Amino acid sequence: MVSKSYIFKITYPIILSLLAQNIINITDTAFLGHVGEVELGASALGGLWYLAIFMSGFGFSIGTQVLMARRNGEGRTDKIGPIFIQGLMFLMFLAVVIINVTDLIAGPMLSQMIKSENVLNATIEFVEWRIWGLLFSFPNVMFRSYFVAVTKTKALTVSAIIMAVVNIFLDYAMIFGEFGFEAMGLKGAAIASVIAEAASALFFVIYFAVTTNMKQLGFMNIASYNLRKLPHILSVSIWTMFQSFFALATWFMFFVAIEHLGERSLAVSNIVRSVSSAMFMFTSAYGTTANTLMSNLMGENKIEQIPLMLKRVILQCSYFVIPIMLFVVVFPKLILAIYSNDISLIDATLPSLLVMMFSYLIVTPGLIFHQAISGTGNTRSALAIEIVTLIAYVSYVVVTAFVLATDVSICWGSEYVYWGLIGILSYLYLIKADWRSKKI
Numbered sequence: 001m002v003s004k005s006y007i008f009k010i011t012y013p014i015i016l017s018l019l020a021q022n023i024i025n026i027t028d029t030a031f032l033g034h035v036g037e038v039e040l041g042a043s044a045l046g047g048l049w050y051l052a053i054f055m056s057g058f059g060f061s062i063g064t065q066v067l068m069a070r071r072n073g074e075g076r077t078d079k080i081g082p083i084f085i086q087g088l089m090f091l092m093f094l095a096v097v098i099i100n101v102t103d104l105i106a107g108p109m110l111s112q113m114i115k116s117e118n119v120l121n122a123t124i125e126f127v128e129w130r131i132w133g134l135l136f137s138f139p140n141v142m143f144r145s146y147f148v149a150v151t152k153t154k155a156l157t158v159s160a161i162i163m164a165v166v167n168i169f170l171d172y173a174m175i176f177g178e179f180g181f182e183a184m185g186l187k188g189a190a191i192a193s194v195i196a197e198a199a200s201a202l203f204f205v206i207y208f209a210v211t212t213n214m215k216q217l218g219f220m221n222i223a224s225y226n227l228r229k230l231p232h233i234l235s236v237s238i239w240t241m242f243q244s245f246f247a248l249a250t251w252f253m254f255f256v257a258i259e260h261l262g263e264r265s266l267a268v269s270n271i272v273r274s275v276s277s278a279m280f281m282f283t284s285a286y287g288t289t290a291n292t293l294m295s296n297l298m299g300e301n302k303i304e305q306i307p308l309m310l311k312r313v314i315l316q317c318s319y320f321v322i323p324i325m326l327f328v329v330v331f332p333k334l335i336l337a338i339y340s341n342d343i344s345l346i347d348a349t350l351p352s353l354l355v356m357m358f359s360y361l362i363v364t365p366g367l368i369f370h371q372a373i374s375g376t377g378n379t380r381s382a383l384a385i386e387i388v389t390l391i392a393y394v395s396y397v398v399v400t401a402f403v404l405a406t407d408v409s410i411c412w413g414s415e416y417v418y419w420g421l422i423g424i425l426s427y428l429y430l431i432k433a434d435w436r437s438k439k440i
Contacts, residue, residue: 004312007289010151011316015285023164024196027171028189029274033339035175037267038118039186044255044270045114046126046190049106052248053098054137057091059244061141062291063237066377068149069292073299080150081218086230087237088142095134102131113256116263122186129190136197143204148292155207159200167196239379243386250390257401258408265408268349271339272356272412279324279357283364286317287371294375303436310372310430317364325357351409359415366423373426376435385429389422 025047032039064087071079106127114120140159147155170192177183184191214220255273259266290313297305328335332353336346373382393414400411429435 004316007293007309007312007316010148010153010292011285011289012157015281024167024193025277026274027168028193029270030338031171031175032186032189033267033271034341035185037263037345038116038122040270041116041119041259041263041266042122042126042186043189044266044273045110045119045252045259046123046130048248048252048255049110049123049127050130050133052245052252053102053131054134055244055248056241057094057134057138058141059241060091060094060237061087061145062240062244062288062374063379064142064233065145065149065288065292066240066295066375066379067233067236068146069295069375070299070377072150073296077150077216078218080146081214081220083233084142084146085219086233087145088139090230090233091138091142092135095138098134099131102127106131113259115260119259119263119266126186126190129187130193133194133197136194136201139201140197140204143201143208146208148288149295151292151296155204155211158207159203162203163196163200166199167192170195236377236379239383240374243374243379243383246383246386246390250394253394254397254411254414257397258411261401261405261408261411264345264348267345268352268408269412271336271345271349272352274339275328275335275353276356279321279360280363282317282320282324283360283367286313286364287367289313290368291371291375294372295377298376298436306372310368314365314368317368321360321364325360328357329354351407352412355409355412356415359419362416362423363419366419366426369426369430370422373429373435378433378435381429381433381435382426385422385425388425389418392421393418 028043028047029040032043064083067083068080071077071083107124110123110127111120114123143159144156147153171189173179173181174184174188174192175186181188212219255266255269258269290310293309293313294306297303297309332350333346336349336353340346370382370385373379373385396414396417397411400406400413404410
């Protein structure tokens with residue numbers, strides 16, 4: 001039986017690893033909020049451009065995580081190494097391709113989307129530097145998927161601390177020109193994030209080499225590194241890859257739509273996104289836990305334990321999310337003061353912040369149910385649900401931002417459309433679809 005303590009044992013290191021990623025976002029936003037609204041808006045658009053691409057690699061790693069977790073549950077641990085190595089090779093190749101393609105298309109594409117010349121130029125500068133982080137963030141997600149799949153997640157804790165410390169120090173030094181560094185503003189934030197990801201990748205390589213039983217997990221079986229097996233990995237991973245990319249690409253389009261409402265609306269939304277990321281860290285971590293436990297339980301043929309496991313994951317996640325939500329609702333200006341000392345910007349942000357915070361009452365079950373579907377190996381079904389949901393989400397954003405040109409807080413109501421629909425469809429799939437006999 002999957003106990004509450006076992007769920008937390010797996011989840012808390014994942015929370016810490018996601019905390020490091022969110023600290024990068026929160027630190028960039030908090031520091032740049034004291035530089036200017038243009039820089040604040042550009043970091044949102046540039047950050048989401050990078051994040052949409054990063055999430056394609058992250059989605060691929062979720063697919064490999066499902067496969068490695070299933071092999072772990074089946075006791076076929078010698079098959080884990082080849083899955084990891086081939087996944088890592090694929091992502092490194094993909095990173096090099098994306099960096100070169102971005103260099104060619106980022107400027108022309110962004111110029112067609114962004115109305116403000118100041119925001120456009122700042123966004124392009126941010127993307128040109130930030131995109132190099134893929135060389136380190138893609139290996140990081142493969143290491144993360146491996147440690148989660150084999151339920152040995154302590155390494156994620158140390159990695160999170162290293163990334164957070166390096167990013168906070170370099171952000172402050174490079175943005176404002178402290179400790180002998182040149183004041184680089186937005187460019188400094190991008191470079192600091194890349195170096196922080198590189199530091200995390202270096203730790204993973206060292207820790208992995210020291211602690212992993214290479215022979216037992218099949219890493220020494222050179223004959224098993226057969227590229228003809230890559231299609232099998234992609235048969236699961238490609239759908240989570242598309243799913244993750246589409247989700248973040250449409251969120252990027254949300255911010256492009258907000259930018260058309262003005263630089264102030266864009267700055268407001270970036271602050272709201274930053275506060276939301278601290279909440280989303282918990283739901284995403286518990287979603288990852290549900291995903292890997294789902295796959296392990298199916299590998300162990302313990303299907304009857306899955307409903308109770310999902311219930312416990314949702315409840316435990318809520319124990320973190322709801323108190324934070326209530327604190328932000330009661331003391332919103334205390335939180336917003338971290339990002340800006342501009343009273344008018346803080347007041348403008350309040351309505352959108354409250355709309356976003358209450359959406360977490362449906363984000364938690366929605367995300368966990370959807371991640372559970374991927375954990376079954378039915379990643380194509382998870383993608384289909386994602387696409388249906390995104391059509392409704394984009395339609396809402398287009399109507400509120402472009403047709404009605406309404407207040408930015410109304411646009412943030414799109415969170416209810418997205419998470420409400422994805423939660424309902426995912427729950428219906430889990431209780432009605434035939435996923436219990438899925439082989440991968």
